[in-house]
Amino acid sequence: MDDAVAAALAAASSAAASGQSGEGAQRADPGPPMTGAERDAFRVAVQQCWIVDPGSQAGRVTVTVAFELGRDAKVAGDIRLLTHNAESSSAADSAFASARRAILRCQGDGFPLPAEKYEQWRVVEMTFNPEAMTIR
């Protein structure tokens, strides 16, 4: 058997045997979808740590970031920048850093998320849009 194929099958068998949850192996039934209140609680938990500087160029930039949460409802791994609408890379970097700080600062002992719906919130895409806070 080709070595690469053997390795792939071995890895798959190993994952099945170990019963690992999360990354790529066994996943539980995601259960019912998140309710509006549950989503709001998550959003509010983050936005109270999102510091916006409305006078800056970064303060006019919308960024979308992606991250995974562990079962403890804390960030597992890196927070990645998916998209932005900045005109300069420095403004994008600053807006992204602000979003990342908001998530990491306010996760505390874990975000208020329903444990039984872990598969619903294991992977998150969060958009930070400061348009409503822009100075006019």
Next chain:
Amino acid sequence: MPSRRRFLFLSGAALAAPALVAAPARAQGPLRIDVTQGVVEPIPFAIAPFQVETGGAEGAARDIAGLVAADLVGTGLFRQIPASAFISVPSSFGQAPNYPDWRAINAQALVTGAVGVQGGNLVVKFRLYDIFAGAELGEGLQFAGTQAGWRRMAHKVADAVYSRITGEGGYFDSRVVFVSQSGPKDARTHRLAVMDYDGANVQYLTDASTLLFAPRFSPRGDRVLYTSYESGQPAIYLIDVATVSRARVPTAPGEMTFSPRFAPDGRRIVYSVSTGGNTDIYATDLGSGSSSRLSSAPSIETAPSFSPDGSRLVFESDRSGTQQLYVMGAGGGEPQRISFGEGRYSTPVWSPRGDLIAFTKQHAGRFHIGVMRTNGSEERLLTASFLDEGPTWAPNGRVLMFTRETQGAQGAPSLYTVDVSGRNLRQVPGIGMAADPSWGPLLP
């Protein structure tokens, strides 16, 4: 065709592999959350005591760390966490911080530094850490300079920290030229002076023998244009900041010439010429001395200011009956009115970013400093008082400095700054009576 077989086999394995494990009951996409309301508050940061790397640097280490903090806090965008709250500090400049200790006191950024004396010069090093990311933000930097120039090194450190966190250029290592005043209101004297942006290091460029006003820095900050009554009538002079040698600028002929300003290339100037009750805008090439007329109207056109790319001019004119703001090409042509609000608009200044025009507005017995888009839209008034006038932009286009004069027989002018958001109004300390500021570029 081994490669083909391999592809097919791998594809089959990929399809088969999920069958060996428990398949998800339902395909699950990411949870998507929109955050649209944050908080507007200063970012908490900490400055660890700067390390002293050689004897004799103790005072400088303390002073530089203090001034870096003062610069950052003075923006209104940062809040310093007091040292009394620190749980631990790095024991050496090269040691990374213990991030959990700084997260525990909610520090979002940490500045560490070290100061030494080498060959009679100060050497300042610093590092900036993003505490919640658990990583250094940018690379460490080092500055060297004379011991007397410690303030500039502190400003440079603060500029770098500010820039890395906000994503915008700094403005701390810059100077402002202004008119220093003294004496009672009915016998006030005027001197041209320069200072650090924060009011430190005031140096006088002229004596108090002549009435002068409206100084303007050159784009490189090495020269200053100003208007003086030295010859009996308002005329434009140019002074070299380093040598304080000065000379009258050759201009188009007229009874009075005033309100000069440099073009972004530093080679041309624009100004107003008043003759027979009419005032128009002219330009002069400083190299050749040749002049050209840019406006021609039976009204008062004055206070021209270039766009950062040098292609357009904003100025004030009363051609509509009251003072309003107009924009025209840098070579002249038909101007377009951009101000339409109530009241009178004057002293427009184009932002270094190019996106806004700052101005003085007089309405209903009050004066305001305001900003608007370059097409006149989105006007916002940032201040209000008995007399606010003459805004000038910080080199990063983020802060405005202006003159505020108090009312009454004891009324006196002083300089204030305000953030372009309208927050963080502050008086420039320690310079006494002062007016007509012009903010220079970041120093090299």
